[in-house]
Amino acid sequence: MVIRTEGLSFNFGNQQVVKSLNLQVPEGSIYGFLGPNGAGKTTTIKLLLNLLQTQHGSIHIFEQELQKNRISILSQVGALIEQPAIYQHLSGRENLLNRALLLQVPAKRVDEMLNLVHLSNAANKKAGQYSLGMKQRLGIALALLTDPKLLILDEPTNGLDPNGIIEVRELLLKLVSEHGKTVFISSHLLAEVERMATHVGIIDGGQLLFQGSITELEALSQPLIRIEVDNTVDAANLLKRKNYPVADVTDEYVYVPYTSKIQIGDINALLIQNGYVVFSIGKQQKDLEKLFLSITQNA
Amino acid sequence: MVMKGFILSFRSEFFKSRKTLGFWAAILLPLLICLLLFIGFYTKSEGMASMPPMMLWLRFAGAILSVMGSLLLPMFVIFIAYSVNSIEHKADTWKSLFSLPISRLSVYAAKYFYALFLVFLCLTLFVLFTIGFGNLLSLVKPELRFDNYHMEDTLAKLYFKLFLSSLGILSIQFLLSLFWSDFLKPMGIGFVATIIGVITASKGWEYCYLYPYSHPILALKLLPHNTNKGETPQIVIDLFTKDILVGITISVLVFISGYFIVLKKSIK
Numbered sequence: 101m102v103i104r105t106e107g108l109s110f111n112f113g114n115q116q117v118v119k120s121l122n123l124q125v126p127e128g129s130i131y132g133f134l135g136p137n138g139a140g141k142t143t144t145i146k147l148l149l150n151l152l153q154t155q156h157g158s159i160h161i162f163e164q165e166l167q168k169n170r171i172s173i174l175s176q177v178g179a180l181i182e183q184p185a186i187y188q189h190l191s192g193r194e195n196l197l198n199r200a201l202l203l204q205v206p207a208k209r210v211d212e213m214l215n216l217v218h219l220s221n222a223a224n225k226k227a228g229q230y231s232l233g234m235k236q237r238l239g240i241a242l243a244l245l246t247d248p249k250l251l252i253l254d255e256p257t258n259g260l261d262p263n264g265i266i267e268v269r270e271l272l273l274k275l276v277s278e279h280g281k282t283v284f285i286s287s288h289l290l291a292e293v294e295r296m297a298t299h300v301g302i303i304d305g306g307q308l309l310f311q312g313s314i315t316e317l318e319a320l321s322q323p324l325i326r327i328e329v330d331n332t333v334d335a336a337n338l339l340k341r342k343n344y345p346v347a348d349v350t351d352e353y354v355y356v357p358y359t360s361k362i363q364i365g366d367i368n369a370l371l372i373q374n375g376y377v378v379f380s381i382g383k384q385q386k387d388l389e390k391l392f393l394s395i396t397q398n399a
Numbered sequence: 400m401v402m403k404g405f406i407l408s409f410r411s412e413f414f415k416s417r418k419t420l421g422f423w424a425a426i427l428l429p430l431l432i433c434l435l436l437f438i439g440f441y442t443k444s445e446g447m448a449s450m451p452p453m454m455l456w457l458r459f460a461g462a463i464l465s466v467m468g469s470l471l472l473p474m475f476v477i478f479i480a481y482s483v484n485s486i487e488h489k490a491d492t493w494k495s496l497f498s499l500p501i502s503r504l505s506v507y508a509a510k511y512f513y514a515l516f517l518v519f520l521c522l523t524l525f526v527l528f529t530i531g532f533g534n535l536l537s538l539v540k541p542e543l544r545f546d547n548y549h550m551e552d553t554l555a556k557l558y559f560k561l562f563l564s565s566l567g568i569l570s571i572q573f574l575l576s577l578f579w580s581d582f583l584k585p586m587g588i589g590f591v592a593t594i595i596g597v598i599t600a601s602k603g604w605e606y607c608y609l610y611p612y613s614h615p616i617l618a619l620k621l622l623p624h625n626t627n628k629g630e631t632p633q634i635v636i637d638l639f640t641k642d643i644l645v646g647i648t649i650s651v652l653v654f655i656s657g658y659f660i661v662l663k664k665s666i667k
Contacts, residue, residue, distance in 0.1 A: 149498040153663070171400075175500035185495040187486065189418055202411045202499060242495070 102127050102250055102282045103148065107157035110143055117143045119306040120157065125284055125299065130276055132293030132314075133286040134392065135303035141286040142182060144303070145254050148284075149179055161250065178248035180256055184239025188228030192219050192238050195227055196245060203246050213241040216271070232259035240268065244275075251275070253285045257292055269296050290392040302395055309395050321391045323358040324348075325367065328379040335376050342370060358383050404505030405512075412483065412513035421482025425521040428475065433528035436462055437536060444540050452548035459536075459545070460529050460554055467525075467561060468615040469597045476518055476565045477589035480572035481582060483514045488580035507661045511573055511654060518565055522558045529554060556636045557619070560643065564618035567611025567646035568593075570653035577657065608642035611649055617642040 103125035110118040118140045125131045135141050146152040148159060150170050159166040161173045186195055196210040214220045217237040222230065227238060236259055243251060251272075257265045273296055275281040287293045293300070300317050302310040310317065324347055329335045336349045339356060344367065348355040356367065364381060371378050416422040440447070440459060447455060463471075487493050496506055530551055537545035568589070575585035589612075596612030600620070607613040617640070 146494070149494075151494055151497055171500045171502060173500075174498060177498075179495070179498050181494050181498070183491065185490055185492040187415060187490045187492065190415065194414075198411055198414050201414060202407050202501065204407065 101125060101160070102129075102162060103131075103284060104160045104163070105148075105157060108144070108147060108154065108159060109156040110140075110147060110152060111155060112143075117306050118147065121303075121306075121308050122311075123301060123308070124311065125282065127282055128276060128280055129298045130272060130283045130285065130296050131299045131301065132290075132297030133284060133301050133303065134290055134293060135286075135288065137288050139288075139303045140306040141288075141303060142254055143306075145179075145181060145252055145284075145286060148252060149174070149177070149181070151181075175246070176249045177252060178243035178246060178250070179252045179254075180239045180243045181252075181254045183258070184235050184242070186227045186230075186235055186238055186242075188226065190227060191224045192227050192230065192234075193223040195238060196241060199242055199245055205245055209245060209247075213245055216244070217241045218267070233261060233264045236260055237264070237268075240271070249281060251281060251283045251285075253283065255286055255288070257287070265292065272296060302392065304395075317391070321385070323383055323385045324355045325358050325364055325381065326384045327354045327356065327367065327371070327381045328352060329354060329371060330377040330379070335371060338371070338374055338376075339367065355384075401502050401505050404501040405509050408501060408505050408509030409513055412509055415486055416483065416513070419482065419486065421479060421486075422517065424475070424478065424482075425517045426524060428471075429521055429524040429528050432463060433525070433532045437532040440536055440543070441540060444543055448542040452544045452546075453550075455543060455545055456533060456548055456550045459533050460550070463525065463529065464557070464619055468564075468617075468619040470593070472522075472561060472565055472615045473568055473589070473593040473596070473612060475521060476569045477572050477586060477593075479514050479517050479521075480569055481576045481585055483510055483517070484573070484576040485580070485582070503661055504658060507658055511570075511657075514569060514573055515566075518569060519562055522562050526551075526554050526558045550634075553634050553636065556638065560618045560636060560638055561615060563638070563643045564614035564646055566650035567614055567653075570650035570657070571611060574653060574657045574660075577661070608640075609645055611646055614642050614646045 101124055103123055105121050105123040108118060108121040108123070109116060121144060123144075133141055133144070143152065147154055148161070148166075150166055154167065162176065164173055166173060187198070190198065193210060193214065196213055197207060199205070200207055200210050211220070211223075214223050217240055219234060219237055219241065222234060227235065230238065236256065240253070240256060243253065257268050260268065269292075272283050272285070276283055285293065285297070294314070297314055299313050300310065301308055310320070327335070332349050332351060332354050336346045336354045339346055339354065344356050346354060347357055358364075364383065368378055368381050413422075436459065447458070450458070487496060497503060499506075533545045536543050572585055572589050575588060579585055592612040596607070596610055596614075597616060599607040599610060600613040600616040608617060
């Protein structure tokens with residue numbers, strides 16, 4: 101595990117903002133850390149970077165305890181926290197040169213990074229005049245400057261236009277697949293993470309509600325057969341008598357867990373043979389967005 | 400490890416600040432003030448032609464020194480302490496600074512010593528410009544005999560004492576500016592504290608050597624004159640008076656406690 105926390109909790113005064121978190125971020129994964137605004141994502145990230153002192157529980161990064169190995173761990177981590185931290189009175193290049201100076205990275209790496217995030221043309225412009233998307237890209241360049249093994253990105257696509265979002269996504273996918281990096285990325289938008297994440301952790305109210313691979317998350321949302329029929333309650337009773345597990349009954353629909361196409365045909369035939377009028381019948385996939393909402397709202 | 404981080408951070412402080420007013424103030428302030436004084440002496444030289452060279456120098460250097468202790472130095476120190484910290488407050492870069500693989504001590508100490516360096520630079524330039532413009536006056540106005548007396552040594556000592564006297568204020572203001580991102584709080588507190596320092600020092604309060612904001616004024620007080628008849632008068636400067644020793648002690652204590660606060664501090 102690249103990141104492993106055990107029973108990680110954090111209080112601001114009396115308010116507990118992170119509750120007994122057990123994160124497991126495997127090597128080479130893109131871990132989507134999802135949750136609505138105010139769920140405790142940024143606090144967790146600050147704990148992972150030792151910007152906040154761990155109050156309860158433990159944090160291991162690269163299987164090393166964070167407090168005791170702070171500098172050796174941080175030298176292999178690149179981070180972008182909330183809005184990127186950029187000196188407005190310096191140009192984009194100067195911002196990178198300053199960081200390169202601090203971390204003893206050769207200056208030629210600065211130009212590589214500017215190229216990578218498509219800021220070469222604006223490199224000598226004051227960063228204060230950058231658009232939000234450009235600042236975000238400069239922030240990503242700063243995080244990548246030392247070629248870190250682990251990237252921790254807090255809402256990195258905030259303020260980016262759709263093209264920018266796609267670029268960042270492709271960049272991260274490339275970093276993981278070609279360079280073997282691990283990416284820990286937080287977001288309040290499932291759709292943004294869904295397309296690249298290999299693993300997902302969902303946090304709400306400071307608690308981890310789900311953690312696992314993206315396929316495990318998809319498995320949670322089992323497909324259903326939705327049947328539109330004239331008398332839903334009687335139809336549901338008939339299905340039960342014939343040993344079909346009924347998931348839900350509403351005024352208009354009956355829901356049965358989906359197993360195969362043949363089963364849809366069987367149910368249709370059964371209902372018609374028993375004199376019901378079937379208006380429609382078909383497979384329905386609960387999408388992840390709804391699942392994300394239902395997980396965070398049921399908590 | 401800590402030393403290397405310190406040097407890198409110190410260089411980065413210079414890199415970041417070299418395009419800000421905070422850095423340029425340390426150069427422009429002495430330049431402008433000495434230049435104005437030069438112009439003043441140049442245009443109003445008639446009454447001074449008969450003065451002995453030593454008195455000329457005392458008037459020339461004294462014109463700056465008289466405001467230096469009471470207002471100029473404390474205000475400049477307050478401003479510098481603010482400006483090195485405000486770079487990070489404005490850009491919201493504390494969090495990225497403290498998530499770099501550099502020890503917190505290096506980051507904190509580099510910032511503190513950079514502020515110290517700027518104050519030192521400013522006061523050094525005051526010495527150089529005072530001497531430079533004084534000698535320039537004797538070139539362009541030969542009736543002003545600045546070249547017949549040398550007070551480089553005295554001025555250097557005096558300004559070095561002023562530098563030492565600013566340590567207490569600098570350390571306190573540095574800590575205030577580290578914690579408050581706005582300009583008004585550290586500035587307001589510093590201003591009121593300076594006024595109190597000026598009043599207590601000028602009233603000769605017996606304990607004002609314990610109060611850092613009085614130290615710059617105390618540093619310039621009581622220049623003992625050696626006035627034996629027939630000898631050229633001499634200015635003797637005692638560098639390590641008790642107010643200076645108190646100032647150094649306070650700065651060391653505040654610097655160390657500041658470090659422990661930074662260590663425990665959670666970055667918002």
